[in-house]
Amino acid sequence: MAMLEIENLTVEFKTGSGLFRAVDGVSLTIDAGEVLAIVGESGSGKSVSMLAVMGLLPWTAKVTADRMAFEGHDLLNMSANDRRRIIGKDIAMIFQEPMTSLNPCFTVGYQITEALKTHLDLDKAARRRRAVELLDFVGIPAPEQRLSSFPHQLSGGMNQRVMIAMAIACSPKLLIADEPTTALDVTIQAQILELLVKLQKDTGMGLVLITHSMGVVAETAERVSVQYAGQKVEEQPVKGLFADPHHPYTAALLSALPERAKARRLPSIPGVVPGLFDRPKGCLFAPRCSYATELCHSTAPRRIDGTLCHYPLVKGVPQGHPGKEKAA
Amino acid sequence: MPSDAALKTPTAPPGPFTAFWRAFRENRGAVIGLTIISIIFFVAIFANVLAPHDPLEQYRGFTRLPPIGMEGSDPRFLLGTDALGRDLLSRLMYGARVSLFIGLSVMVVSMAVGIALGLTSAFFGGIVDVIIIRIMDLIMAIPSLVLAILIVAIIGPNLTNTIIAVTIVGLPRYVRLVRASALTELTKDYVTAAKVSGVRKFRLMTVTVLPNCLAPLIVQAALGMSDAILEAAGLGFLGLGAQPPTPEWGAMLADSRDLMLQAPWVMAAPGLAILTTVLSINLMGDGLRDALDPRLRRS
Amino acid sequence: MFRFLLKRLLLTLPTFFALMFVTFIMIRLVPGDPIEVRRGERGISPERLAELRHEMGLDQPIWKQFFDYVWGILHGDFGTSIISKTPILHEFFTLFPATLELSICAMIFAVGLGVPAGVIAASRRGGIYDQGLMFTALAGYSMPIFWWGLILILVMSNTLGLTPVSGRVDLIKYYYEPVTGFMLIDSLLSGQKGAFWDAVHHLILPTIVLGTVPLAVIARMTRSSMLEVLEEDYVRTARAKGLSSSRVIGVHALRNALIPVVTVFGLQVGGLMAGAVLTETIFSWPGVGKWLVESISRRDYPALQGGILLISTIVILINLCIDLLYGLINPRIRHAK
Numbered sequence: 005m006a007m008l009e010i011e012n013l014t015v016e017f018k019t020g021s022g023l024f025r026a027v028d029g030v031s032l033t034i035d036a037g038e039v040l041a042i043v044g045e046s047g048s049g050k051s052v053s054m055l056a057v058m059g060l061l062p063w064t065a066k067v068t069a070d071r072m073a074f075e076g077h078d079l080l081n082m083s084a085n086d087r088r089r090i091i092g093k094d095i096a097m098i099f100q101e102p103m104t105s106l107n108p109c110f111t112v113g114y115q116i117t118e119a120l121k122t123h124l125d126l127d128k129a130a131r132r133r134r135a136v137e138l139l140d141f142v143g144i145p146a147p148e149q150r151l152s153s154f155p156h157q158l159s160g161g162m163n164q165r166v167m168i169a170m171a172i173a174c175s176p177k178l179l180i181a182d183e184p185t186t187a188l189d190v191t192i193q194a195q196i197l198e199l200l201v202k203l204q205k206d207t208g209m210g211l212v213l214i215t216h217s218m219g220v221v222a223e224t225a226e227r228v229s230v231q232y233a234g235q236k237v238e239e240q241p242v243k244g245l246f247a248d249p250h251h252p253y254t255a256a257l258l259s260a261l262p263e264r265a266k267a268r269r270l271p272s273i274p275g276v277v278p279g280l281f282d283r284p285k286g287c288l289f290a291p292r293c294s295y296a297t298e299l300c301h302s303t304a305p306r307r308i309d310g311t312l313c314h315y316p317l318v319k320g321v322p323q324g325h326p327g328k329e330k331a332a
Numbered sequence: 333m334p335s336d337a338a339l340k341t342p343t344a345p346p347g348p349f350t351a352f353w354r355a356f357r358e359n360r361g362a363v364i365g366l367t368i369i370s371i372i373f374f375v376a377i378f379a380n381v382l383a384p385h386d387p388l389e390q391y392r393g394f395t396r397l398p399p400i401g402m403e404g405s406d407p408r409f410l411l412g413t414d415a416l417g418r419d420l421l422s423r424l425m426y427g428a429r430v431s432l433f434i435g436l437s438v439m440v441v442s443m444a445v446g447i448a449l450g451l452t453s454a455f456f457g458g459i460v461d462v463i464i465i466r467i468m469d470l471i472m473a474i475p476s477l478v479l480a481i482l483i484v485a486i487i488g489p490n491l492t493n494t495i496i497a498v499t500i501v502g503l504p505r506y507v508r509l510v511r512a513s514a515l516t517e518l519t520k521d522y523v524t525a526a527k528v529s530g531v532r533k534f535r536l537m538t539v540t541v542l543p544n545c546l547a548p549l550i551v552q553a554a555l556g557m558s559d560a561i562l563e564a565a566g567l568g569f570l571g572l573g574a575q576p577p578t579p580e581w582g583a584m585l586a587d588s589r590d591l592m593l594q595a596p597w598v599m600a601a602p603g604l605a606i607l608t609t610v611l612s613i614n615l616m617g618d619g620l621r622d623a624l625d626p627r628l629r630r631s
Numbered sequence: 632m633f634r635f636l637l638k639r640l641l642l643t644l645p646t647f648f649a650l651m652f653v654t655f656i657m658i659r660l661v662p663g664d665p666i667e668v669r670r671g672e673r674g675i676s677p678e679r680l681a682e683l684r685h686e687m688g689l690d691q692p693i694w695k696q697f698f699d700y701v702w703g704i705l706h707g708d709f710g711t712s713i714i715s716k717t718p719i720l721h722e723f724f725t726l727f728p729a730t731l732e733l734s735i736c737a738m739i740f741a742v743g744l745g746v747p748a749g750v751i752a753a754s755r756r757g758g759i760y761d762q763g764l765m766f767t768a769l770a771g772y773s774m775p776i777f778w779w780g781l782i783l784i785l786v787m788s789n790t791l792g793l794t795p796v797s798g799r800v801d802l803i804k805y806y807y808e809p810v811t812g813f814m815l816i817d818s819l820l821s822g823q824k825g826a827f828w829d830a831v832h833h834l835i836l837p838t839i840v841l842g843t844v845p846l847a848v849i850a851r852m853t854r855s856s857m858l859e860v861l862e863e864d865y866v867r868t869a870r871a872k873g874l875s876s877s878r879v880i881g882v883h884a885l886r887n888a889l890i891p892v893v894t895v896f897g898l899q900v901g902g903l904m905a906g907a908v909l910t911e912t913i914f915s916w917p918g919v920g921k922w923l924v925e926s927i928s929r930r931d932y933p934a935l936q937g938g939i940l941l942i943s944t945i946v947i948l949i950n951l952c953i954d955l956l957y958g959l960i961n962p963r964i965r966h967a968k
Contacts, residue, residue: 020354060870063756084876092873099871104864109886119872170872361766470649473943475904478923482939485927486660558773565775566909570924585778592785599785603778611773618769 006033007210008057008095008178011071015052018064024280026052026065028234036177039204039211041225041242043218043257047277049234050214054180058097059087075177093123096171100183102163106155112139112166113151119173138169142199161192165199172203178210179203185220197224218261222246230254233278233288237312248319250311252293255320287314295322355623362619368612376428383422384410387579391417396595414584414598415591423579424605430491430580431561431609437495438560439553442506445499447549450510451537454518465511468504476501477566484572491574498563502556509552513545547624554617558610565606581606639954643947650943651704655697658936709937714929719937723919728812729799730911730918734903736834737842741899745846746892749853753861753888754880764850771847776906780840780913787836794836797915841910845899852895856888863887890957897953901946 015027027049034040042050056067057079072079074090099105106115116135120126126134132151139147142165155163164184171179181200185193201224204211213224221228221242228245230238230253238251249255256273258264265271275292278284284291290300295315305314315322356362375382385408395417398405405412411420453464471479483497517523518541526540567573568582576583581602588599691699703710709719748768752761788796799814811817815834818826860866861884869883908920915921919938926934 020351058871060867088873088875090873092871097871099864099868101864105868107865107869107883107887110883118874122873167868170868361762466645466649469646470653472901473646473650473947474939475901475908475942475946477905477908478939478942481908481924481927482657482935486657562773562775566777569775569777569909570912582775585775585781589781592781593789596785599778599781603775603782606775606778607770607773610775611770614769614773 005076007036007075008032008034009071009073010053010057011069013053013056013067013069013072015049015056015061015068016066018066019280021280023066025283026234027056030231030234030236032229032236034178034210034212036210037208039201039213039224039226041213041215041221041228042231043215043221043228044231045216045277047233047279048231050231051182052234053231054097054182054212054214058091058095058180059084060097089123092119092176093174094176095178095180096174096176097180097182098164098167098171098184101187102160102167103155103187105167106163108154108156111152111154112158116151116166116170116173119170123174134173135169138173139166141172141203142166142169143195144169160188161196164188164192164196168196168199168203172207172209175207176209178212180212180214182214183216184213186216193220200224218257219263230257233283235288235312237289239310248317250309250316250318251289251313252295252317252322253289255317256292256294287312295325297326352623356619359619359622361615362622365612365615365617365619368608369616372428372609372612373432375425376432379422379425379429383419383425384408385419385422387418387423387426388577389418391419393417396591396598398595399597399601402597411601412595412597414587414595420598420601423584424581424601427579427581427584427602427605428609430574430578431564431606434491434495434498434564435557435561435613438499438502438564439557441495441499442502442556442560443549443553446503446506447510447542449503450507451514451542453507453511454514455533455537461511464507468507471500472504476563480563480567481570481572484567489567489572489575491578494564494567494573497567498560501563502559505556506549506552509548510545513548514541517541517544551617551621551624554613554620558613558617561606561610561613636955639951643951646947647944650940650947651701652697654936654940654943655700658932659693704940709941710933712926712931712934714926714931714934719934720941722922722934723938723941725812726917726919726922729814729916730904730907730920732813732815733834733837733841733910733916733918734900734907736838737903737906738845738896738899740838740842741845741849742896745849746853746889748850750857750880750885750888752850752854753857754876756858761854765854768847768850772844774843776840776844777909777913779843780836780910783836783840784913795833799830799833799916837910837914837916840913841903841906844902844906845896848895848899849892852892853888856891857884860884860888893953893957897950897957900949900953904942904946 010030010032013027013030013032014025017024017026030049030053032040032042032053042054044050052061052065055061056065057072057074059079061067067080069080074095077086077090079087079090106112110118113132113135116138117131120131120134124131135151136147139150144150144162144165150158155166158166168184179200184200185196188196197220200211200213203209211224213220215221225242228240228242229236230245230251232253238245238249238254240250245254246258249258253273256271259271260273262270273292278288278291284301286302287293287296287300287305290296293300297314299314303314305312308316313322315325317323391409391413394406394409394413395415397409397413399412399420400407400410402412409419409421411424413419414423449464453461474482480497480501483500484493487493487496514537523536523540526536531540564573565580565582565585568580569586571583571586573582574580584602585599588595588602591598700710707720709723711717712719712722715722748764752764755761784796787793814830815827818830857880861880865887866879866884869879874883904920907918908924910916911918911921912924919942923935923938923942925931926938
């Protein structure tokens with residue numbers, strides 16, 4: 005049995021102009037100790053699905069799923085009290101903006117020991133020791149002094165380390181990292197990623213890494229799930245994904261990587277992710293896909309071997325495609 | 333596969349006024365407020381047609397009559413009469429004219445002066461800014477009613493001077509608001525872009541920056557109007573507003589104090605009139621604020 | 632911290648001087664000086680009038696009068712009341728405790744009820760409690776408080792007989808020497824049975840009347856501030872840590888939400904003094920508000936001048952304290968500069 009099981013998750017937001025479907029029938033499983041990367045552009049719903057698991061969505065969100073369970077416990081219908089015993093302890097999450105994700109009114113030490121106090125049975129001295137241990141573990145120099153610092157006194161990279169320390173405080177079985185490096189400088193990005201990978205190897209916890217960067221995926225993931233406009237379009241082990249992407253979107257993302265550039269001009273994917281008002285009929289990626297046909301524009305694709313496409317690619321060739329001339 | 337048939341896909345984003353009206357309409361209180369204040373405005377404008385009697389006429393034989401429904405009432409005087417036999421309903425209607433006129437005048441003048449001073453302060457900075465801010469601090473340091481009383485004591489108690497006094501007292505809020513808004517906008521890139529393309533100062537102030545400061549200003553104007561009506565009523569209560577026999581709600585309340593026990597309706601009516609007017613403006617102002625502030629809307 | 636305090640104090644000095652200047656000028660502008668009023672009195676000859684003028688220093692050139700005035704203030708002499716013939720500073724501080732006691736009670740009432748109400752409304756956003764509360768608060772500051780006071784007196788005192796109509800204490804039943812000027816404290820000190828409850832009894836209605844507007848404003852401000860804070864990233868982090876809802880709201884959110892509320896609190900203090908004028912008039916509460924209004928009608932200009940100056944200075948000082956408090960609870964301001 006997988007540690008985290010999500011089947012057919014759909015999240016809709018009530019807006020002034022109707023329901024917006026941010027996550028559309030996504031299914032995922034994560035086993036203990038696995039590293040899964042969820043990749044997609046902004047607006048693909050990758051964060052929202054994980055927020056739904058954590059129960060952190062606002063009141064305007066409607067969450068439905070066939071199944072959403074952690075270690076066999078049903079997360080969907082769980083009472084708030086039961087959920088609070090799991091969140092922060094067995095499943096933890098870190099967010100994109102470290103500078104605003106920590107409470108400016110309390111010290112770093114206070115916020116870490118608070119996490120410890122909520123879930124573990126340690127006395128005050130033990131909590132303090134563990135906090136120092138954690139800060140040291142995530143690579144913060146002079147951890148004893150840092151306990152009494154306020155978040156605004158630390159840099160972005162340091163704040164993110166503090167967030168990570170706080171998240172792993174109770175030795176979670178699964179850590180969800182939502183674009184943890186996007187708001188940081190490039191040099192710091194590498195350090196934070198290294199830290200996350202090291203932590204995962206040392207503790208054996210599961211790691212879900214949400215990102216829009218294929219470079220990050222290549223460095224850290226074992227399996228990759230690609231999302232577009234709220235739908236999961238492909239899922240493969242990382243090597244296979246890079247060598248032989250099955251969905252045109254994945255292929256387009258990969259060819260946009262500077263490392264793979266063959267000409268002087270980097271290929272980019274024309275168009276933008278559909279929002280509330282311009283949801284296409286048929287395949288959601290069709291307006292931007294270079295292989296799109298009449299069928300793609302009119303009918304929603306079915307899942308063929310895990311890939312959501314009418315003509316999934318095998319070694320760069322769309323299977324069953326009527327031919328380039330007929331492409332829209 | 334999730335069925336899209338259930339999803340009612342909207343086709344285009346709503347235009348700005350439609351979006352605003354939709355958001356405003358959602359707030360039931362705001363709509364009720366708008367309705368009530370419109371009715372009050374209507375009554376005030378057409379008071380001379382709608383009022384059953386002349387508000388100044390004293391019916392000597394009919395003093396202190398209770399309103400309809402109570403013992404001893406007279407159907408000619410629906411809300412009863414005061415100590416001098418004047419019809420309460422008519423006085424209330426004409427009183428609406430006074431209060432609404434004060435409220436509107438104060439709002440218009442405050443906006444004009446507030447925008448002028450606030451923009452000047454933000455754009456010219458330096459000593460001009462310091463002087464304007466210090467004057468505003470000074471006005472705010474003296475308790476509002478005290479300052480208003482002082483101003484009226486100097487220039488004399490009448491309707492126009494009430495407007496002047498209440499405007500001065502409320503000015504700092506407008507100036508600070510415009511100044512803060514303008515200062516924030518000044519840091520934004522579009523202003524730098526305009527400056528670089530040679531837009532002159534005055535045009536920069538009025539055409540480029542001002543429209544972006546309008547949202548909180550409109551809300552403040554609505555709420556400022558209700559504050560002005562209350563403040564003016566306070567002055568009227570102390571005998572420093574429009575002088576008798578002009579029917580002014582605050583003054584009517586002051587007159588009613590002696591009759592409090594024998595004829596409580598003479599006291600209840602003007603107070604309720606003020607309350608209803610101010611409350612409906614505030615409800616509307618709240619709705620305006622919620623509709624104009626994108627963060628508070630659902631999405 | 633001390634430097635912060637000193638800097639702010641220095642910044643208020645120009646305001647203080649400007650205040651002196653403005654009150655001086657404005658009083659001089661009021662038509663009809665105190666001597667003129669006595670022109671028609673029997674037995675007053677023009678020479679006597681000129682004598683009185685000289686006594687009051689009104690025949691001096693304006694700039695000299697101002698200079699004397701400022702000099703006096705710096706020495707603690709705010710002038711002498713024409714009506715009571717006592718030094719204004721003394722008269723003010725005899726009456727001030729009454730206003731202060733009422734104001735403090737009103738503020739405790741406003742904050743004690745307002746903050747929890749706002750927090751609960753924010754956490755049950757859109758529900759019946761939220762809507763009902765916000766409407767009540769709106770009604771609260773849409774009312775003319777002099778009318779609210781009269782209605783309360785009519786209902787509670789006259790009809791139901793629950794509370795006294797005016798004054799601070801029932802002088803027929805109890806009399807004790809004022810020690811602090813605060814009835815609540817003095818009545819306890821006097822040891823007379825029932826005196827304390829009598830003082831409390833007299834405070835109830837005026838407190839409610841004076842405190843209604845601050846209560847409404849604070850409740851609404853707390854609610855909107857909480858709603859904003861609840862959208863912040865760090866609240867999401869707190870929830871992600873598995874903290875209980877009451878802890879997320881009461882500890883993490885509230886601390887941050889209260890910051891703008893403190894600012895509003897400061898603004899309300901100035902408004903309290905204005906409200907005190909009307910409240911004291913209605914309840915015959917012997918405080919500085921009532922005294923100021925009476926000074927106007929009695930043309931007691933020195934009293935008016937001194938009174939306005941003193942009240943405004945106190946408001947400025949209180950705002951200074953609020954600024955300090957703000958620096959204390961917002962660590963970002965504390966560490967800046």
